Amino acid sequence: MEKNLRARIRDGDPEAFGELFDACARSVYNHAYRLTGDWSTAEDMVSLTFLEAWRLRERIDPEGGSLRPWLLGIATNTVRNARRAARRHAAAVNRLPRQEGVRDFADDVASRIDDAGLLASVTTALKALRRPEREVLALCVWSGLDYAAAAEALGVPVGTVRSRLSRARKKLAAAADKAVQKTAEENREPARRRAQMSDGRTPAARPIQEGNR
Known part of the structure; x- marks a missing residue:
């Protein structure tokens, strides 16, 4: 009997x-971008993810469905490890004496990898989320995994996925409401504090503002 893809x-x-x-590959690429916020970094994460998948291939259960959740779980761990490595590198470089006229690339590397969640359209909202909440959101909402598949990818119980996703949605809703309110306030026509008459004089009677009485 011909072996299935998992067994092969x-x-x-x-x-x-x-x-x-x-x-x-496309799914892993999109997931990596959602976690890093940088297309170039996401490309690196795809390569590292499949290298790690090849190294771990013997752990695959020969029986089962799609390997996509398994790959997305590896991608998530790969981004975590890359972020930690970038931070350690930046910290080590910052401890070295600085030379005049030499650009420090460590901060650039760290910022590229540590920009998780800074997607242009939802920057403010995603910044309110903790890393585990961003990961669950990326898997369940953007990558379309169900709770069980996301739990498999992250190596956590299904209940943990549910609770993290629930917290993420509440935080996103609150951040969205705040952003809408801020936009409305900024677009509101500012009140004229001192109305000028046509001849340049200021009226003698002006509204009394609270706090000035």
């Missing part, structure tokens, strides 16, 4: 792994 990948079949890459 587990046995180290390069062609089967190529099929997996073709089927899931």
